[in-house]
Amino acid sequence: xxxxxxxxxxxxxxxxxxxxxxxxxxxxxxxxxxxxxxxxxxxxxxxxxxxxxxxxxxxxxxxxxxxxxxxxxxxxxxxxxxxxxxxxxxxxxxxxxxxxxxxxxxxxxxxxxxxxxxxxxxxxxxxxxxxxxxxxxxxxxxxxxxxxxxxxxxxxxxxxxxxxxxxxxxxxxxxxxxxxxxxxxxxxxxxxxxxxxxxxxxxxxx
Amino acid sequence: xxxxxxxxxxxxxxxxxxxxxxxxxxxxxxxxxxxxxxxxxxxxxxxxxxxxxxxxxxxxxxxxxxxxxxxxxxxxxxxxxxxxxxxxxxxxxxxxxxxxxxxxxxxxxxxxxxxxxxxxxxxxxxxxxxxxxxxxxxxxxxxxxxxxxxxxxxxxxxxxxxxxxxxxxxxxxxxxxxxxxxxxxxxxxxxxxxxxxxxxxxxxxx
DNA sequence: TTTCGACCTTTCAAGTAAAATAGTCGAAAT
DNA sequence: ATTTCGACTATTTTACTTGAAAGGTCGAAA
Numbered sequence: 051x052x053x054x055x056x057x058x059x060x061x062x063x064x065x066x067x068x069x070x071x072x073x074x075x076x077x078x079x080x081x082x083x084x085x086x087x088x089x090x091x092x093x094x095x096x097x098x099x100x101x102x103x104x105x106x107x108x109x110x111x112x113x114x115x116x117x118x119x120x121x122x123x124x125x126x127x128x129x130x131x132x133x134x135x136x137x138x139x140x141x142x143x144x145x146x147x148x149x150x151x152x153x154x155x156x157x158x159x160x161x162x163x164x165x166x167x168x169x170x171x172x173x174x175x176x177x178x179x180x181x182x183x184x185x186x187x188x189x190x191x192x193x194x195x196x197x198x199x200x201x202x203x204x205x206x207x208x209x210x211x212x213x214x215x216x217x218x219x220x221x222x223x224x225x226x227x228x229x230x231x232x233x234x235x236x237x238x239x240x241x242x243x244x245x246x247x248x249x250x251x252x253x254x255x256x
Numbered sequence: 257x258x259x260x261x262x263x264x265x266x267x268x269x270x271x272x273x274x275x276x277x278x279x280x281x282x283x284x285x286x287x288x289x290x291x292x293x294x295x296x297x298x299x300x301x302x303x304x305x306x307x308x309x310x311x312x313x314x315x316x317x318x319x320x321x322x323x324x325x326x327x328x329x330x331x332x333x334x335x336x337x338x339x340x341x342x343x344x345x346x347x348x349x350x351x352x353x354x355x356x357x358x359x360x361x362x363x364x365x366x367x368x369x370x371x372x373x374x375x376x377x378x379x380x381x382x383x384x385x386x387x388x389x390x391x392x393x394x395x396x397x398x399x400x401x402x403x404x405x406x407x408x409x410x411x412x413x414x415x416x417x418x419x420x421x422x423x424x425x426x427x428x429x430x431x432x433x434x435x436x437x438x439x440x441x442x443x444x445x446x447x448x449x450x451x452x453x454x455x456x457x458x459x460x461x462x
Numbered sequence: 463t464t465t466c467g468a469c470c471t472t473t474c475a476a477g478t479a480a481a482a483t484a485g486t487c488g489a490a491a492t
Numbered sequence: 493a494t495t496t497c498g499a500c501t502a503t504t505t506t507a508c509t510t511g512a513a514a515g516g517t518c519g520a521a522a
Contacts, residue, residue, distance in 0.1 A: 057464090078514060089466040091517080100515065204445055211417025214424070239410055247453030263495090284483060295497040297486080306484065 058096050058106075060086050066107045074104055074161055101164055108147075108165075112172055115143045119179050129187035130245055136183065137209065137237050140176075144213065145230050176206055194249050201248060208244070212236060264302050264312075266292050272313045280310055280367055307370060314353075314371075318378055321349045325385050335393035336451055342389065343415065343443050346382075350419065351436055382412055400455050407454060414450070418442060 064085040068077045079100055083090040097103040122135055181202050187193030216233045270291040274283045285306055289296040303309040328341055387408050393399030422439045 079516085080514080090515090091467075092465050094516065095464065098516095200445060201449070204442055204449075207421050207442065208414050208418055208446065211419070211421035212414055213417070214420045215413050215417035218420070236410055236413065239406060240414065243407070243410075243453035244449060245453070246456040247449035247451070250452040250456060285485085286483080296484090297498075298496050300485065301495065304485090 055096075057086075061093060061096055061103070062106050062110060065103055066110075069104065069107060104164075105168060108168055111143070111147065112168075112175070115139070116175055116179070123179070123182055123186070129183055129190060129192045132183050132186075133241050133245060134238065136179070137241055138234065140209070141213070141230065141234055141237060173206070177202060180206055192249075197248055205244060208240065209237065212240060261302075263292075267299060267302055267309070268312050268316060271309055272316075275310065275313060310370075311374060314374055317349070317353065318374075318381070321345070322381055322385070329385070329388055329392070335389055335396065335398045338389050338392075339447050339451060340444065342385070343447055344440065346415070347419070347436065347440055347443060379412070383408060386412060398455075403454060411450060414446065415443065418446060 061082065065077070065082050068082060068085065079093055080090045082103075083093050093103070097106065118139060119136060122132060122139070125132075181199075184193060184197055184202055188195050188197060213233065216229070216236065220229055267288065271283070271288050274288060274291065285299055286296045288309075289299050299309070303312065324345060325342060328338060328345070331338075387405075390399060390403055390408055394401050394403060419439065422435070422442065426435055
């Protein structure tokens, strides 16, 4: 994130707000331009395409999330607590992304393919974060030393899958907060079981 | 399955074969009829709609699966082994369903809504099966007595989600067997961890 | 360096007509 | 009484057209 002129961030913020309300496809470049009081053509001075602008919005969100988690990692609390907090903040993040209209259930196929790359990059970052937590757990003696990379990936994939599965079940286009509450409880239970499972020698969780 | 005239099962089998090759929407009632050497109108003597015929095909598959699992339950092996086998056979079942063209990634939205009910019913049956396994584990003293319904559902939802998540990642329309192999390994690891996790007091798995 | 008006190009929504297919019905065959 | 089917209707899908909307370009101006 080297290049961040004031205008750029202003545009990104306006775009973010509009996408959040109406979703990617319903927002036109003219609307975004008029929100920042520019001509449409001027947007293309900063962003080569609408798609790139959208990606910039998402990347900014992702960076905020990663930053937040890295602060969490610095704190002096148990790995168990860190895992729980991670999962909670992660769900917050996705909930917000959905509100942003990005991952909305009926989002166009076009968007999904556009985000394959972005999501994949995000997954790589998540793996790094989770690995850090697990490694710290090993050092502290809180986690089993035999924990391997496969297990780390599985942890993330189970999280991703649980979210997918739960949201898929929902009928209408509306994602009520209560669905997220229920999902959050499931995830907490999952973390408990997983934590115990990878750590079966120990008999008490922190 | 009370009413099962020979003709009915013959039609279902022909339909199953065609759907497996071409997918629901690409198969016409005339094709099915000609495969069983009947006129199209005759099909409607046995099945009121194409949709009902399709549902019959699926239901039959589901019943075969449930039957297979119930045989598994009768066997005198550890609950741990039963869980593993369950997950394996479950994946076999879905792999076959996908070959059947049903759950194919690019399957029409129409089919999905048509199957909401069917899948939901299948989930209820799965819950029953898994609950039986867990209850047996409690009786045997192999599993923690405190295991509750929430945990059973979570187990299933994690399984469902892991499958979704893994298959979603795949690029092309082709589902290679190697993908299933990889998914299968993940599921086995998952069962190991989950089993230990719900059973943290004990220190050795069977 | 930054902005924009005018312009070009592509995409999308709505409409339409023709073809394919699901589904009906009464009569015929067994 | 049960089962079959030819001929019919109703519905859905597909391919196509078209005009408007939106994405994107460019050269000139601030």
